Each structure stands twice: as C-alpha cells, then as structure tokens.
Amino acid sequence: MGNSISRRTLLKRGALLAGGLPFAASLLDQVQASPVITHPGTLSAPYAEAWTEKTIALSAPVPLKARLFANENPFGPCDKAKKAIMDACPTAYQYPFRSMPELTKKIADFEGIKEENILLASGSSPLLMAAALYYSRPGGNVITGDPSYEDLPSKAVRMGEKWVKVPLTAEYKLDLDAMEKAIDANTGLVYVCNPNNPTGTVVDAAKLKAFVERVSKRVPVFVDEAYIDYLPDPQGTTLIPMANSNPNIIVARTFSKLYGFAGLRLGYVVTQPEIIKSLTLHTEAFMSISATTLAGAIATYQDREYLDGALKKTLASKEYLYEVLKKEGYTYVPSSANFVLFPIKMEGKQFTDEMMKRGVGVRFWKFNNQEWCRVSIGRMDEMEAFASAFKEIS
Known part of the structure; x- marks a missing residue:
C-alpha cells in the first residue's frame, strides 16, 4: 500500500x-462472461500490447496514403x-x-x-x-x-x-x-x-x-x-x-x-x-x-453548416467501408461513431503491419479470443486506399 x-x-x-x-453462439457467450479485475500497477495484455496512435504515427512511412488509426476528422477544421x-x-x-x-x-x-x-x-x-x-x-x-x-x-x-x-x-x-x-x-x-x-x-x-x-x-x-x-x-x-x-x-x-x-x-x-x-x-x-x-x-462552435457537411461526408465514407467489408466476406460492428471495428482472419499485429506496408495505418485489438481491426473513417480517397490494400491481404 x-x-x-x-x-x-x-x-x-x-x-x-x-x-x-x-458470430457463433460460443463467441457471444464469451462476451457476457464475468468481469475481469486488473490489479494495481498492472495493465491488461491488450492494452500493453496494442500499438497506440502515437507509436503508429511515429513508425509510419511519410506520407501515408491513409491515416486511419486515430479517429480524427480529416475534413476539419x-x-x-x-x-x-x-x-x-x-x-x-x-x-x-x-x-x-x-x-x-x-x-x-x-x-x-x-x-x-x-x-x-x-x-x-x-x-x-x-x-x-x-x-x-x-x-x-x-x-x-x-x-x-x-x-x-x-x-x-x-x-x-x-x-x-x-x-x-x-x-x-x-x-x-x-x-x-x-x-x-x-x-x-x-x-x-x-x-x-x-x-x-x-x-x-x-x-x-x-x-x-x-x-x-x-x-x-x-x-x-x-x-x-x-x-x-x-x-x-x-x-x-x-x-x-x-x-x-x-x-x-x-x-x-x-x-x-x-x-x-x-x-x-x-x-x-x-x-x-x-x-x-x-x-x-x-x-x-x-x-x-x-x-x-x-x-x-455549433456551425451547423460545417458540422452537418463533415458528418455527411463521414457517413458516406463509412457506408463505402461497409460495402468493401461485405464484398470481401467480412462482418463488422455497426458503428455510431467515426470508426468501424471488424473481426480479422489473421494476427492483429501482422494485419496492421501488412496494411502499413501498403501505406494504410489502422489499429488492432484482441478480445473474446478474436483479433479485431479498427478503421477510423477518412476521406473517400483514404477509404479507397484502404480498400485497395485490404483486398490484397484479406
């Protein structure tokens, strides 16, 4: 103490x-398991292992074709x-x-x-x-x-x-x-x-x-x-x-x-x-x-013309991403934010590394015995770059 x-x-x-x-019923059962307690002075494995946005940014090639790892608004300010x-x-x-x-x-x-x-x-x-x-x-x-x-x-x-x-x-x-x-x-x-x-x-x-x-x-x-x-x-x-x-x-x-x-x-x-x-x-x-x-x-502040326009473009890019994932045979978690989480078919670090080699930065998670990728919503050209890279490794 x-x-x-x-x-x-x-x-x-x-x-x-x-x-x-x-998803399979067994996976859904795992979602509703008992709470996990992380004790003082320790961090959970997913947090300790996952790359942070800062780490990705500093290791990324310059320039990136698509910066999709940090949940930013690429249309602003x-x-x-x-x-x-x-x-x-x-x-x-x-x-x-x-x-x-x-x-x-x-x-x-x-x-x-x-x-x-x-x-x-x-x-x-x-x-x-x-x-x-x-x-x-x-x-x-x-x-x-x-x-x-x-x-x-x-x-x-x-x-x-x-x-x-x-x-x-x-x-x-x-x-x-x-x-x-x-x-x-x-x-x-x-x-x-x-x-x-x-x-x-x-x-x-x-x-x-x-x-x-x-x-x-x-x-x-x-x-x-x-x-x-x-x-x-x-x-x-x-x-x-x-x-x-x-x-x-x-x-x-x-x-x-x-x-x-x-x-x-x-x-x-x-x-x-x-x-x-x-x-x-x-x-x-x-x-x-x-x-x-x-x-x-x-x-x-509360400039509705700009905010509504940025939101409309974000939603268009998100719908495009949904279609890309569906065409490649992937499911996803329907999102109410400016990013989308979906399960991937390889180890998370390997997936993000392969995407980064193609100039696309994304993040990964691991929970419920499943590897996940989170894609931040970008401009349409960035989403197209994601699609091109994703199709090569999916």
Missing part, C-alpha cells in the same frame, strides 16, 4: 506541473476556424483571458447550463487525468466496459486502483446492468464511454439516463461523450442536463472529433462547481489552451 500511495503522490505532483453480426486562428496570431503573445469566458458562455448558452459548471482544457485528456487523480485511492476500483476507452482507467491503475472490466453484451454494447452489479464498497468511479471506443456502439439513451440516475446515488459516474456529435440526436442523448444538477455526474466533451480540433487540443467537462474546484487541483486547465485554439473554437 505504501508503494501505491507513493505512485499516486508522484503522479499528482507531475500533473500539477505539467449489417447484422452473425472549417474555414471559419482557420481564418479566426490566423486573425488571432498577431496578438497570440497575449494570454487569452477574455477568450476563455467567451467560449464558456457560448457552450453554456447552447446547453442551457451555468457557466460555472464548465471546465475547459487542452483536450479531454487532461480532464480524464484529473478525474483519475481525484477519484483514485489505494484499494479502490474503477468500473468500465471491456473493451472501452482506456485512458482514464489505465491512469487509475497506476495510482493503485483496481480496474474492473465488465464484458460487453452480445451486441457489443456496454452492459449497464452488469456494470451496476459490479459496484461494491470500494468503487470510486464508474466510467461510461458512449458511443463506445473501439466498438462504436451506443446504448439506449433512456436506459443510460436511468442507469446514471441510480448509480450516481451510490458512486460518481464519468460519462465520456467524445463521439456524441456523430449521433442523429446529440441533444436528446447527452447527459449534460443531469450533470448540471447532480454532483456525482461528470460529462466530458471534446472538439477533437467532428470539429476537427484533434491537433489544436480543446475539450471540457460539465459538472458541479465543487467538483470542478477539485478537478482544477489536478490540471492546469485554464492556462493550458492556446489563444489561437480558443479563437478557432469560438468561430466554429
């Missing part, structure tokens, strides 16, 4: 400084954002004291919430770290789906937490009932990524809201809505209204996806002021965002 506390303390100091799916960024450059030597509240007010007005309930940062990553630091304690645990986005729980593990992984349902969706049953006296946080990464699946909005309402009475719930802008009705799905009034709910959003700001870095959480005060102890949120990024975000 002493070692766990030491690791946690060091990390805190560092943070302050810095179609259908016809929009022209309004680019112009605002350029216009902000002459005064970028100044701290953006006025820009931060201006963007916060825009978000608050659109969502119908109070400005004091919003915390901005340079992407959602610093906020995930802050939550991991704040809610972790030696001997505690964090509950997630399996597989799901691993940023927050993997950091909690390094701080002495246990990571309780609850297998997905037969439809590869978060099993909310099983996640609720997994909660015990040591649970410090339940993490919900919806739509989920890497599966791209989304849970029923009413069921999720009821789940969060119940669970938040027992433990804090962190809802990651990074991909919510790809849904037909984001406003009808988001849990921001719940976070606006419940101190045990945190909702994270990002500009990194549909807005095309992955390289510009901007995200935020919505929760109660007292929780925001605690999170700010673990992240330099206010001073972590550049003046140019803020200018671009202010110019493009």
Whole structure:
C-alpha cells in the first residue's frame, strides 16, 4: 500500500506541473462472461500490447496514403476556424483571458447550463487525468466496459486502483446492468464511454439516463461523450442536463472529433462547481489552451453548416467501408461513431503491419479470443486506399 500511495503522490505532483453480426453462439457467450479485475500497477495484455496512435504515427512511412488509426476528422477544421486562428496570431503573445469566458458562455448558452459548471482544457485528456487523480485511492476500483476507452482507467491503475472490466453484451454494447452489479464498497468511479471506443456502439439513451440516475446515488459516474456529435440526436442523448444538477455526474466533451480540433487540443467537462474546484487541483486547465485554439473554437462552435457537411461526408465514407467489408466476406460492428471495428482472419499485429506496408495505418485489438481491426473513417480517397490494400491481404 505504501508503494501505491507513493505512485499516486508522484503522479499528482507531475500533473500539477505539467449489417447484422452473425458470430457463433460460443463467441457471444464469451462476451457476457464475468468481469475481469486488473490489479494495481498492472495493465491488461491488450492494452500493453496494442500499438497506440502515437507509436503508429511515429513508425509510419511519410506520407501515408491513409491515416486511419486515430479517429480524427480529416475534413476539419472549417474555414471559419482557420481564418479566426490566423486573425488571432498577431496578438497570440497575449494570454487569452477574455477568450476563455467567451467560449464558456457560448457552450453554456447552447446547453442551457451555468457557466460555472464548465471546465475547459487542452483536450479531454487532461480532464480524464484529473478525474483519475481525484477519484483514485489505494484499494479502490474503477468500473468500465471491456473493451472501452482506456485512458482514464489505465491512469487509475497506476495510482493503485483496481480496474474492473465488465464484458460487453452480445451486441457489443456496454452492459449497464452488469456494470451496476459490479459496484461494491470500494468503487470510486464508474466510467461510461458512449458511443463506445473501439466498438462504436451506443446504448439506449433512456436506459443510460436511468442507469446514471441510480448509480450516481451510490458512486460518481464519468460519462465520456467524445463521439456524441456523430449521433442523429446529440441533444436528446447527452447527459449534460443531469450533470448540471447532480454532483456525482461528470460529462466530458471534446472538439477533437467532428470539429476537427484533434491537433489544436480543446475539450471540457460539465459538472458541479465543487467538483470542478477539485478537478482544477489536478490540471492546469485554464492556462493550458492556446489563444489561437480558443479563437478557432469560438468561430466554429455549433456551425451547423460545417458540422452537418463533415458528418455527411463521414457517413458516406463509412457506408463505402461497409460495402468493401461485405464484398470481401467480412462482418463488422455497426458503428455510431467515426470508426468501424471488424473481426480479422489473421494476427492483429501482422494485419496492421501488412496494411502499413501498403501505406494504410489502422489499429488492432484482441478480445473474446478474436483479433479485431479498427478503421477510423477518412476521406473517400483514404477509404479507397484502404480498400485497395485490404483486398490484397484479406
């Protein structure tokens, strides 16, 4: 326990400084197996072995024909954002004291919430770290789906937490009932990524809201809505209204996806002021965002003409990918995000290496005794490059 506390303390100091799916029944049974517990100081084999986006990018040939490993929006940022960024450059030597509240007010007005309930940062990553630091304690645990986005729980593990992984349902969706049953006296946080990464699946909005309402009475719930802008009705799905009034709910959003700001870095959480005060102890949120990024975000926030256009092109590329997979005899998990997960017929690392040799970067996973590939949705020329390479090795 002493070692766990030491690791946690060091990390805190560092943070302050810095179609259908016809799979066999046996496979579906494995999906609904018992939760897996990863103990403090260890990482699961899939996480430890899988290449991260950074590793792939640094090892990739330059230029790539298709950069399909990082869930980015290749159509952005929009022209309004680019112009605002350029216009902000002459005064970028100044701290953006006025820009931060201006963007916060825009978000608050659109969502119908109070400005004091919003915390901005340079992407959602610093906020995930802050939550991991704040809610972790030696001997505690964090509950997630399996597989799901691993940023927050993997950091909690390094701080002495246990990571309780609850297998997905037969439809590869978060099993909310099983996640609720997994909660015990040591649970410090339940993490919900919806739509989920890497599966791209989304849970029923009413069921999720009821789940969060119940669970938040027992433990804090962190809802990651990074991909919510790809849904037909984001406003009808988001849990921001719940976070606006419940101190045990945190909702994270990002500009990194549909807005095309992955390289510009901007995200935020919505929760109660007292929780925001605690999170700010673990992240330099206010001073972590550049003046140019803020200018671009202010110019493009809720620009429906651009967002709808980018979404339309994303959906067209995704439908093209579906057709390619079906023609080659592959199934896939129907996706509500800007990526698609499908089972492959060779070892994952071998598959991604062969695709990379052909100038196409993708990611792989292994779960349920199956190798999987995740393809981020790109421009149509990138999807065509994927198709050409895929047909050679499929």
